[in-house]
Amino acid sequence: MSLTTDLSQAKSRANERAKSRAKSGLGNTRAREASPSPRRRNRKRRERLFQWLFLVPAVTYMALFFGYPVVKNIVMSFQDYTTATFFTGEAPWVGLANYAKVLSSSLFSTSLVNTALFTLGSILGQFVIGLALAIFFQRKFPLNGILRSLLLLPWLLPLIVSSAVWRWILDKDSGALNRFLGELHIVNTGVPWLTSTSLALIAVVGVNIWIGIPFNLTILYGGLQEIPDELYEAGSLDGATGWKAFRHITWPMLRPVVSVVLVLGVVYTLKVLDIILGLTNGGPANSTQTIATQSYDLSFHEFKFGEGAALGNVLVVISLVFAVLYLRASRRSVDE
Amino acid sequence: MKSAISTRRPLALAVAALVGLPLAISGCGTTASASSTDAVKEISVTDYYNNEPDKSFIGDALTACGTKAGVTIKRETVPGKSLISKVLQQSSSKTLPDVLMLDNPDLQQIAATGALAPLSDFNISTADFAPGVLSAGTYKDKVYGLAPTVNTIALFYNKDILAKAGVTPPTTWDELKAAATKLTSGEQYGLAFNANPTYEGTWQFLPVMWSNGGDEKNIDTPETAQALQLWTDLVKDGSVSSSALNWTQADVKDQFMAGKAAMMVNGPWQIPALDKKTTLQYGVVKIPVRDASQTAVAPLGGEVWTVPQTGNKAHQAKAAEVVACMNSDENQLAMAKVRNTIPSKTSLAAKFATDNPKLATFTDLIKTARARTGELGEGWPAQATKIYTAIQTALTGKASPADALKQAQGQ
Numbered sequence: 001m002s003l004t005t006d007l008s009q010a011k012s013r014a015n016e017r018a019k020s021r022a023k024s025g026l027g028n029t030r031a032r033e034a035s036p037s038p039r040r041r042n043r044k045r046r047e048r049l050f051q052w053l054f055l056v057p058a059v060t061y062m063a064l065f066f067g068y069p070v071v072k073n074i075v076m077s078f079q080d081y082t083t084a085t086f087f088t089g090e091a092p093w094v095g096l097a098n099y100a101k102v103l104s105s106s107l108f109s110t111s112l113v114n115t116a117l118f119t120l121g122s123i124l125g126q127f128v129i130g131l132a133l134a135i136f137f138q139r140k141f142p143l144n145g146i147l148r149s150l151l152l153l154p155w156l157l158p159l160i161v162s163s164a165v166w167r168w169i170l171d172k173d174s175g176a177l178n179r180f181l182g183e184l185h186i187v188n189t190g191v192p193w194l195t196s197t198s199l200a201l202i203a204v205v206g207v208n209i210w211i212g213i214p215f216n217l218t219i220l221y222g223g224l225q226e227i228p229d230e231l232y233e234a235g236s237l238d239g240a241t242g243w244k245a246f247r248h249i250t251w252p253m254l255r256p257v258v259s260v261v262l263v264l265g266v267v268y269t270l271k272v273l274d275i276i277l278g279l280t281n282g283g284p285a286n287s288t289q290t291i292a293t294q295s296y297d298l299s300f301h302e303f304k305f306g307e308g309a310a311l312g313n314v315l316v317v318i319s320l321v322f323a324v325l326y327l328r329a330s331r332r333s334v335d336e
Numbered sequence: 337m338k339s340a341i342s343t344r345r346p347l348a349l350a351v352a353a354l355v356g357l358p359l360a361i362s363g364c365g366t367t368a369s370a371s372s373t374d375a376v377k378e379i380s381v382t383d384y385y386n387n388e389p390d391k392s393f394i395g396d397a398l399t400a401c402g403t404k405a406g407v408t409i410k411r412e413t414v415p416g417k418s419l420i421s422k423v424l425q426q427s428s429s430k431t432l433p434d435v436l437m438l439d440n441p442d443l444q445q446i447a448a449t450g451a452l453a454p455l456s457d458f459n460i461s462t463a464d465f466a467p468g469v470l471s472a473g474t475y476k477d478k479v480y481g482l483a484p485t486v487n488t489i490a491l492f493y494n495k496d497i498l499a500k501a502g503v504t505p506p507t508t509w510d511e512l513k514a515a516a517t518k519l520t521s522g523e524q525y526g527l528a529f530n531a532n533p534t535y536e537g538t539w540q541f542l543p544v545m546w547s548n549g550g551d552e553k554n555i556d557t558p559e560t561a562q563a564l565q566l567w568t569d570l571v572k573d574g575s576v577s578s579s580a581l582n583w584t585q586a587d588v589k590d591q592f593m594a595g596k597a598a599m600m601v602n603g604p605w606q607i608p609a610l611d612k613k614t615t616l617q618y619g620v621v622k623i624p625v626r627d628a629s630q631t632a633v634a635p636l637g638g639e640v641w642t643v644p645q646t647g648n649k650a651h652q653a654k655a656a657e658v659v660a661c662m663n664s665d666e667n668q669l670a671m672a673k674v675r676n677t678i679p680s681k682t683s684l685a686a687k688f689a690t691d692n693p694k695l696a697t698f699t700d701l702i703k704t705a706r707a708r709t710g711e712l713g714e715g716w717p718a719q720a721t722k723i724y725t726a727i728q729t730a731l732t733g734k735a736s737p738a739d740a741l742k743q744a745q746g747q
Binding site for chain 2: 086087252
């Protein structure tokens with residue numbers, strides 16, 4: 001629909017321009033004489049039009065599938081949006097009431113702290129282990145390729161499957177992890193990985209690290225491949241090997257890739273939902289409740305869609321802060 | 337309010353363009369031919385029985401009811417978790433099915449939207465249905481949904497383990513605690529229940545809360561605190577694994593079947609799985625009460641059939657015929673037998689209990705069973721959240737049961 005309207009608008013615009021040219025009479029002919037060739041100019045204009053036309057699907061897609069939900073979510077957060085709204089279409093405006101309720105709830109600070117710990121812990125673990133593995137796989141050794149593709153497995157599994165399997169592994173009484181630790185005599189009673197308020201968040205972060213390693217490994221490995229070998233050769237002549245080579249060659253050369261990995265990682269981790277729901281449902285006693293899970297609960301379990309949307313927007317704002325930081329950082333690196 | 341509607345317009349337009357056209361065409365056909373009910377050829381049904389044997393069995397019953405009403409059934413089964421979101425989508429795009437099945441605690445939410453038609457509009461008899469069943473289907477004094485069969489939860493026990501330990505099935509809290517302690521040894525826990533942070537955890541706690549006089553309107557009472565103290569004590573002294581904080585009812589059943597729990601709180605829908613393990617001998621008793629003089633009050637489970645407001649009177653009339661037929665005596669008995677549930681008409685339940693002794697305890701409980709939404713209606717989900725939050729807080733030792741309930745109620 002919007003494609004045809006854009007087209008007709010463009011056509012009418014072109015027509016108007018042609019008309020105004022015809023109206024201005026004499027001056028116009030002079031202008032026409034001055035320009036290299038009217039036919040070529042026309043063709044150029046048509047080309048420009050076609051170029052814009054190719055953008056229409058992308059713009060439409062963005063507006064429909066990214067713009068609409070974001071705007072809708074913002075609007076919704078200022079409304080008393082209930083199950084009845086779906087049937088009647090009526091959602092009274094309530095101003096900032098949803099935000100006030102969500103931000104003043106005793107759960108918000110818990111969720112905020114958990115979100116921060118979850119994101120920070122996950123990113124740190126994923127990145128350090130991912131980078132270590134990426135450097136490890138730079139060496140040439142047999143089975144290198146096979147091992148690297150095996151490490152992609154966590155990425156290939158649906159999150160809901162991963163979380164279900166990890167829930168078994170981490171079970172206090174019959175979980176594989178406790179059995180293993182028990183055999184090694186590291187522990188003698190079952191460790192309540194998912195049911196202790198002090199361990200659950202650590203366990204959930206651990207699983208999320210496991211899931212995030214392949215992403216970090218793949219991107220960082222790609223970045224490492226880009227660094228020319230000559231640099232290391234030259235460096236080794238100057239005595240830069242091992243840790244020194246990493247500090248003075250690898251790390252600076254890898255920085256643009258690192259910033260991409262970290263920012264994508266942060267935004268991606270902030271909104272993690274399935275893993276937490278699958279492992280602990282936010283429990284025990286809200287110790288793994290994050291802003292994402294709380295927003296989901298509010299909307300889809302308690303049917304408080306307005307409050308859920310308000311909390312969702314809080315999360316969007318937090319993500320935006322990181323996105324802006326990333327844009328500024330990348331601009332600076334280009335300027336340099 | 338007007339502006340609120342206008343923000344919805346782009347979506348409405350898009351949906352209308354996609355969905356409206358074929359609807360309009362078919363709509364014209366039915367109104368043009370005649371306004372009599374004979375014109376209805378097909379009615380649509382949505383339910384969440386997407387696993388066997390329920391899927392085929394309910395499907396066959398629907399087909400038979402359709403034939404009786406002179407229509408064919410176009411049935412759609414969706415996964416249980418996505419039913420409500422599906423219904424909400426359908427109500428905003430005005431594409432609700434003619435017959436809709438809902439889990440009974442969800443009925444209030446949907447009825448409150450105005451999307452359902454009261455069954456009194458179609459002269460469907462509600463006589464003889466158990467009071468709890470009717471209250472589950474009632475929103476603001478009108479019955480919107482009827483459940484052919486219902487279920488609840490009780491205490492399953494492993495006959496062999498109890499006999500070996502010389503323990504008789506407990507009837508009071510003290511007996512339960514003593515039995516659970518005695519039955520706990522090595523890898524075996526005395527009791528298993530589910531106290532996870534979902535509505536399931538709340539549902540499993542309701543029998544002790546209600547039987548002791550606790551009330552969901554205000555959970556900050558000594559009665560509810562006593563009930564939560566029982567749950568907390570059982571976990572604290574190790575007769576219930578602290579994994580209960582994360583288990584689902586299916587996990588609880590797995591523990592019981594593996595012999596890792598001597599007793600469990602669970603429902604009759606687990607019976608087919610339990611019966612598959614022939615070496616497992618089990619019995620079922622009511623969930624113990626604090627004082628022997630108290631009556632066991634169980635929460636009512638089960639799905640209700642409703643007639644949505646589709647705006648097509650002829651279709652709705654046929655849909656109502658199908659709903660009535662699904663709730664007929666004959667269907668109630670057949671469904672109860674195959675699905676290990678209890679007929680919701682009291683007269684049928686009595687007869688059913690004598691024919692199916694295995695379900696006798698559940699049948700007995702249904703008489704006094706309470707609907708979760710009976711008191712709070714659409715306010716139930718918010719309160720159910722408070723209840724499971726308090727359970728989790730107390731069971732993890734973050735606060736005493738009384739404090740946990742006080743905090744949760746004040747939230």
